[in-house]
Amino acid sequence: MRAPGVGCDDRSVPPHTLTAPYDALMLASFGGPDGPDDVLPFLRNVTAGKGIPDERLAEVAEHYHHFGGASPINGQNLALQRALVAELERRGIDLPVVWGNRNWSPYTRDALAAAHADGARRVLALVTSAYSSYSGCRQYREDFWSSLDALAMDLGEAEHPLVVDKVRSYFNHPGFVAANVDAVVEAYAQVPDGARVVFVTHSIPDTMEAASEVSGATYSAQHLSVAAEVAARVAERVGHAVEWDLAYCSRSGPPSQPWLEPDVNDHLEELSAAGTSAVVISPIGFISDHMEVAFDLDTEALETAARLGLTAVRADTVGVRTQFVSGLVDLVLERAALARAIDSGEALAPAATVGDLPAFRSVCAPGCCRRQDGVASGVPAACSTDSRS
Numbered sequence: 001m002r003a004p005g006v007g008c009d010d011r012s013v014p015p016h017t018l019t020a021p022y023d024a025l026m027l028a029s030f031g032g033p034d035g036p037d038d039v040l041p042f043l044r045n046v047t048a049g050k051g052i053p054d055e056r057l058a059e060v061a062e063h064y065h066h067f068g069g070a071s072p073i074n075g076q077n078l079a080l081q082r083a084l085v086a087e088l089e090r091r092g093i094d095l096p097v098v099w100g101n102r103n104w105s106p107y108t109r110d111a112l113a114a115a116h117a118d119g120a121r122r123v124l125a126l127v128t129s130a131y132s133s134y135s136g137c138r139q140y141r142e143d144f145w146s147s148l149d150a151l152a153m154d155l156g157e158a159e160h161p162l163v164v165d166k167v168r169s170y171f172n173h174p175g176f177v178a179a180n181v182d183a184v185v186e187a188y189a190q191v192p193d194g195a196r197v198v199f200v201t202h203s204i205p206d207t208m209e210a211a212s213e214v215s216g217a218t219y220s221a222q223h224l225s226v227a228a229e230v231a232a233r234v235a236e237r238v239g240h241a242v243e244w245d246l247a248y249c250s251r252s253g254p255p256s257q258p259w260l261e262p263d264v265n266d267h268l269e270e271l272s273a274a275g276t277s278a279v280v281i282s283p284i285g286f287i288s289d290h291m292e293v294a295f296d297l298d299t300e301a302l303e304t305a306a307r308l309g310l311t312a313v314r315a316d317t318v319g320v321r322t323q324f325v326s327g328l329v330d331l332v333l334e335r336a337a338l339a340r341a342i343d344s345g346e347a348l349a350p351a352a353t354v355g356d357l358p359a360f361r362s363v364c365a366p367g368c369c370r371r372q373d374g375v376a377s378g379v380p381a382a383c384s385t386d387s388r389s
Contacts, residue, residue, distance in 0.1 A: 019093055019124075021122050022123065024098055025096070026111050029077050030102055031073070036065060039061045063291060072289055099111055124164075128288070132222065132368075148164065166335075174353075183315040187282070195313075197245075197279070198271075199244060199284040200249050201248060201285020203251045205258065208371055215357065217357050227284060249264050250296050264304075278310065279313075365384070
């Protein structure tokens with residue numbers, strides 16, 4: 001099915017409305033099971049098309065059963081949704097906020113259907129992944145497209161009944177960085193002076209890393225840029241130099257497939273052997289304390305640190321910290337201004353960034369963030385200058 005072009009909207013909107021031309025904001029997330037009976041069906045959704053047997057999924061399911069079968073991500077998304085509504089209202093902005101997931105209820109198609117039923121015709125998506133890669137960007141855009149296809153079919157329409165645009169990747173936005181700085185400084189107060197910071201993010205296959213380059217920066221380079229900025233700002237706050245590293249968690253896939261390393265547990269082993277006695281573990285790759293944080297860090301990594309005799313504290317994720325939520329609303333206004341500029345030629349203010357990387361595109365280029373470098377998925381994706389690239 002064919003979607004209207006980027007920036008296309010036939011309805012007039014009041015020029016003084018800060019979020020025009022958008023009728024709704026969609027918080028787009030990964031999703032997670034609500035209880036024990038949901039775990040295996042959820043994991044099948046996540047791994048659909050990859051040929052992973054239920055026996056392997058059952059091993060991963062134990063991570064969820066360790067917490068009663070419910071993922072903490074659902075409650076955290078609800079909290080972020082409420083925080084976004086409150087910040088919009090504080091600024092006097094009337095913009096409905098819906099929530100949809102790629103892999104579990106409420107699904108993206110449900111959120112878009114609800115927005116459409118309430119009269120929305122142009123929706124802005126805010127993805128709960130701060131960084132660009134296939135899983136953090138394009139896979140969401142593919143989900144938007146397929147959800148729009150499903151909605152068009154349900155409504156009996158030949159074209160997508162909604163336009164969906166996307167907020168840019170925000171790893172280097174001031175609000176995200178400032179919230180991480182505060183979290184690390186607070187964690188530093190709980191460990192001896194001289195503790196090393198271990199920044200952690202979700203590992204991805206090397207092939208996905210190679211295909212993730214945007215504006216000259218791959219997925220790992222994006223994290224290294226943010227980590228360097230956060231560490232420098234923390235050093236200013238605590239009054240001494242801060243040594244740091246970037247490590248990874250949540251590796252999956254066959255052992256023969258290379259993924260980004262080092263694994264955080266292996267890295268803690270190496271630090272301990274080299275004489276490090278205290279660490280702050282900062283989950284800079286995540287915006288909330290979902291399963292990769294609750295199990296991979298709070299359970300496995302802290303158990304590794306305890307076994308090694310390392311003093312270890314896990315810093316907070318940005319969650320619903322004021323700087324982060326306010327920054328997200330700033331990004332919504334920035335994207336709305338871009339949409340108006342595309343439509344009318346309105347002048348734009350420079351995009352707000354920190355660190356050594358530029359602001360990434362809001363309207364993705366053809367072939368952006370493929371699963372594998374040079375290999376087209378054949379799956380259409382929204383929010384691009386060429387949605388079928």
